[in-house]
Amino acid sequence: MKPATDGIRIFIVEDDLLFAKTIKYILTLNPDHEVSVFKTGMECLNNLHLNPHIVSLDYSLPDMTGGEVLRSIKAHNPDIGVVILSGQQDVATAVELLQKGADDYLTKDEANKERLFNIVEKLKKSIFLKKEVETLKEELSDKYQSNEHMKGNSPSMQQVFKLLEKAAKSNITVSITGETGTGKEVLAKSIHYNSARKKSKFVAINVSAIPKDLLESELFGHEKGAFTGATTRKQGKFELANNGTLFLDEIGEMDIHLQTKLLRALQEREITRIGGNETIKFDARILVATHKNLSDLVGKGHFREDLYYRLLGLPIHLPPLRQRGNDVLVLAKHFLNMTTKENKLKSMKLGQTAKDKLLSYSFPGNIRELKAIIELATIMCNGKTIQREDLQFNSPKKVSNFFLEKMTLREYNIKIVRHYLKKHDNSIPVVAKILGIGKTTIYRMLKEDEEIAKKNMKS
Secondary structure, eight states: OOOOOSSEEEEEEOSOHHHHHHHHHHHTTSTTEEEEEESSHHHHHTTGGGOOSEEEEESBOSSSBHHHHHHHHHHHOTTSEEEEEESSOOHHHHHHHHHTTOSEEEESSHHHHHHHHHHHHHHHHHHHHHHHHHHHHHHHHHHHHHTTSOOOOSHHHHHHHHHHHHHHTSOOOEEEEOOTTSOHHHHHHHHHHTSTTTTSOEEEEEGGGSOHHHHHHHHHEEOTTSSTTOOSOEEOHHHHTTTSEEEEETGGGSOHHHHHHHHHHHHHTEEEOBTOOOEEEOOOEEEEEESSOHHHHHHTTSSOHHHHHHHHBEEEEOOOGGGSTTHHHHHHHHHHHHHHHHTTOOOOEEOHHHHHHHHTOOOTTHHHHHHHHHHHHHHHOSSSEEOGGGOOOOOHHHHHHGGGSOOOHHHHHHHHHHHHHHHTTTOHHHHHHHHTOOHHHHHHHHHHHHHHHHHHHHO
16 A cells, blocks of 8 residues: 555544444545555554544554554644544543544444544545645745845855756756855755745755764664664655655765665665665655865765765855855844844844944854844844844853853753843743753752852851
């Protein structure tokens, strides 16, 4: 069986084969329904890679409860609609299952066989509407972001725009180079969303952010049981990007041994999941990016020469911000308008002293740093015009001074928490989310700090 592309795919999980045949017949009265029957919960879970839209689930199965199957289905994909069918009316169980994510609960009787068909029709409208809205949101978000940093009038950026146009009109592999923060992924998105593949997925993976032991699985996928922890089949990025664009960021960080498998995949236009024997063809456009010099890596034996030439394609170099002249002000105005709008602040402009300060700075963090500086300036500014003093350039040297202070780990932690509380209007929920800790942890840290301060005052 293949994953559903058209129509609606429905799973019936039912050990009573006669009952299963009856509801399958009812559901297939709609020719757009593709219905599969599974006798056990495990059979259903082993086939979730087929991407069902709706699951009709018997609560009492020979190998596991409906609640256990429901939990696994929702963990795999919370958007799958699940209707629980039970041989008895149990209000408490029904409420519990609905709270855990079931979309409806039916008892097994003749009337409810017909009702199941109506519930499926209702779920279809809800699922497809949600999917359509999410797709539109993702496309609008990506298109918005793809133009976010692609601004500038400098000669170097005009050359980038010319190459971008050529790249968008072809299917050639593009290799993007540039310092960290220059907008390499933004450029890759711009190429994709201006190409013939714009209606298909843009799939990005940062090679440097994934441990090398897991990267192969992320790229090519794996079969169930391929290794410890592989409890289900997983599609890799190559499969997910089929008919679309696959962006491999920081390609220079890839392990030399995995480079061999990548080269073969690109040459043959096919992959094999880890632990599997099936050869899977793919049609994905490849874009790569790196802040390193791949040619130097080839010379040092850290990057395969044949892969280098396979990926070179159309090279586009993004210049650092310090080499783009007045583009700094163009981008600063853009970020200023964007930040005030997103935070529902009054409109602001850049004063001459602020412009002079921006133009005199080297921006080691490039566009990413400029955006952060402007965002902070909108908060620091007391009027409608951002002035020199509102712009704060936090160099690495200043950051490193933080660690030169003689403090205990507890003191460091409380200082970090208080810094973010001050920055975000003492909002503990916001700070908890930023720092990735619980709200109760922050309350406890503040209380302990106050108690220690009181003891120190008494002594």
